[in-house]
Amino acid sequence: MAQEQTFSSVHIGQQSGGSIFERIWWNIHDTLVITRRNLTYYTRLPQLLVFSTIQPVMFLLLFTYVFGGAIQTPGGEYINYLLPGILIQTVMFGGTQTTIGLAEDLSKGLIDRFRSLPMGRAAVLAGRTVADSIRNLFVVILMTSVGYIIGFEFQNGLLNALVAVAVLILFGHAMSWIFATIGMLVKDPETAQVAGFIWVFPLIFASSIFVPTTTMPDALRTFAENQPVSVVANVVRDLTLGTSTGDFWLALVWITTIWLVFAPVAVWQYRRAAS
Amino acid sequence: MTDTIVVEDVYKAYGDVNALNGVSLSVREGKIFGLLGPNGAGKTTLVRILTTLLKPDAGRVEVAGIDVLKDSMALRRVIGLAGQYPAVDEQLTGRENLVMVGQLYHFSRSEAKSRAQDLLKRFSLTDAADRPVKTYSGGMRRRLDLAASIVARPKVLFLDEPTTGLDPRTRMEAWEFIRELVRDGATLLLTTQYLEEADALTGFITVIDEGRVIAEGTPDELKSRLGSDVLELRVSRDINLKRVESLLQPIGKDMPQIDLQSGDISIAVNDGTRSLLDAVRILDGEGISIEDIGLRRPTLDDVFLSITGK
CATH class of the missing domain: 3.30.70.980 (YebC, transcriptional regulation domain)
Known part of the structure; x- marks a missing residue:
């Protein structure tokens, strides 16, 4: 009896728990608190801001001017082919920071502190991935602007351009959960530097991001054409250029599947995390 | 007087290693309780179980009348934890750290801010409040960490080796702040490897080694x-x-x-x-x-x- 009383007074005292709607509201609230924390990092760590803005712009300029002249792409200017792809590369590279950041939080005991607080179980990771998505949106706008200066143009109308950006951001968000899962698994920041990056390289370079896959050897080409990065890159390119090389619904299936698999796995890792 | 912490016959193993081998203890409300033991004795494991971070393999654990296994979320609202290393965000300022923790306890932003302000003052961090924590000294981080653990004025507070890694002068200073923590009547469980620390701070000590309780009593009782x-x-x-x-x-x-x-x-x-x-x-x-x-x-x-x- 006494136990029950303590229990209910605690609930009222701190205005959480309660109905399903209240719980959803507090989960969103907690996620936003963590999102804000992660976005604050960009104002405190110049190297993070450089990594996520200047470096992708450098890649864009390098590929356009160094390799661009020598690469033959269907449908005109290389910049038009390149930009949709390099946006995906940017979103993927940016995600590696999530692996490192979470491994750091874990090794410094911050995850323990968060886990001892009465906050939503998914909020620390969700806040992280939402912050990633906001950064991605910012970088996509920045790079598209730079792209416009050096000759890129949306060829397929504003609506399709917006859908292309939406697909990019959704893909980035789904990938963030993979990066988060790896961060929770590797635990120490040094390993995370490597573990966050190593699997990203084959996905980015063995893909249709920079060059059409047609000249690749058969085995590589089969992989390159069917892996999610290419599938999504083709769809984003179709939406911006008005071509039809990809499968829009297949891209959505990939994004949804990645999300459905890795969000629960990451949260499960978080719940049993030990630093 | 009721028991705020009840631990009954708790076991926990990591693979083949038995971290806890049937530990039982109880802590009276409003007391400072010391859990003493060498490295690897099982102190941290027990604290992690008491703070919902780890599930025991067997046994009953109750804190503030709440069963740790049955309603961990309710328990998290009434406890505070400061682990072995200061768990504060290096990139945020001291104030931002405390406001964030307050918001995660679901206080309104203004309430979280005013609590942060009070705590910064109480822990002599007002001057450094708006500097990123990465510029803080070890002692300042520790103080901020202690402040963060009492943002919600917890009924029960757990400090896991709160002075590890501090120089002797900063340690004495930390003791002052730890005494301050229980000023509002909280129950405090403190683990330490330092006997003088248990002696200086706690009213009752349980000594554990290799996952078992090997002695308990007041510091004077143990000594005599x-x-x-x-x-x-x-x-x-x-x-x-x-x-x-x-x-x-x-x-x-x-x-x-x-x-x-x-x-x-x-x-x-x-x-x-x-x-x-x-x-x-x-x-x-x-x-x-x-x-x-x-x-x-x-x-x-x-x-x-x-x-x-x-």
Whole structure:
């Protein structure tokens, strides 16, 4: 009896728990608190801001001017082919920071502190991935602007351009959960530097991001054409250029599947995390 | 008085290693309780179980009337935790750290801000409040971490080796702040490897080693149960120490120990005050003048060494 009383007074005292709607509201609230924390990092760590803005712009300029002249792409200017792809590369590279950041939080005991607080179980990771998505949106706008200066143009109308950006951001968000899962698994920041990056390289370079896959050897080409990065890159390119090389619904299936698999796995890792 | 923490027969193993081997203890409301033991004794494991971070393999754990396993979310609202290393965000300022924790306890932003302001003042961090934590010294981080653990004015507070890694002066300072934590009537469980720390801060100590409780009691009880008082004296230089040794032998438990370098004599005795008087009477009767004499209680270090056998 006494136990029950303590229990209910605690609930009222701190205005959480309660109905399903209240719980959803507090989960969103907690996620936003963590999102804000992660976005604050960009104002405190110049190297993070450089990594996520200047470096992708450098890649864009390098590929356009160094390799661009020598690469033959269907449908005109290389910049038009390149930009949709390099946006995906940017979103993927940016995600590696999530692996490192979470491994750091874990090794410094911050995850323990968060886990001892009465906050939503998914909020620390969700806040992280939402912050990633906001950064991605910012970088996509920045790079598209730079792209416009050096000759890129949306060829397929504003609506399709917006859908292309939406697909990019959704893909980035789904990938963030993979990066988060790896961060929770590797635990120490040094390993995370490597573990966050190593699997990203084959996905980015063995893909249709920079060059059409047609000249690749058969085995590589089969992989390159069917892996999610290419599938999504083709769809984003179709939406911006008005071509039809990809499968829009297949891209959505990939994004949804990645999300459905890795969000629960990451949260499960978080719940049993030990630093 | 009720028990705020009840631990009954708790087991926890990591693979083949038994971290906890049937630990039972209870902590009274409003007390400072010390959990003492060497590295690897199972202290941190027990704290992690009590703070919902880890599930025990077996046993019952209740904190503030809430079953840790049944309603961990309700429990998290009434506890505070400061782990072995300060768990504060290096990139945020001290103030941002505390406001964030307050918001995650679901206080409104203005309430979280005002609590942060109070705590910064209470822990002497007002001047550094708006600097990123990465510029803080070890002692400041520790203070911020302690402040973060009491943002929600917890009923029960857990501090896992709160002064590990601090220099002696900062440690003394931290003790002051730890005493401050329970000012509002919280119950505090503190783990430490330092016996002097348990002695200085806690009212009741449980000693664990290899996942088992091996002794418990107040610091004084532990000391008087397991160690005897020590009589220490020094006589003038020209006196033959051998003679003093034979004169004092009857009052000690064992042979008097003589430090030939300094001429200090120490004797383990059963009844401290009585023996002190006896020693003075005997030496005075022989016309030996005493330069210095005193009674030393055994330190917890003496106790600890004798029970763990390490």
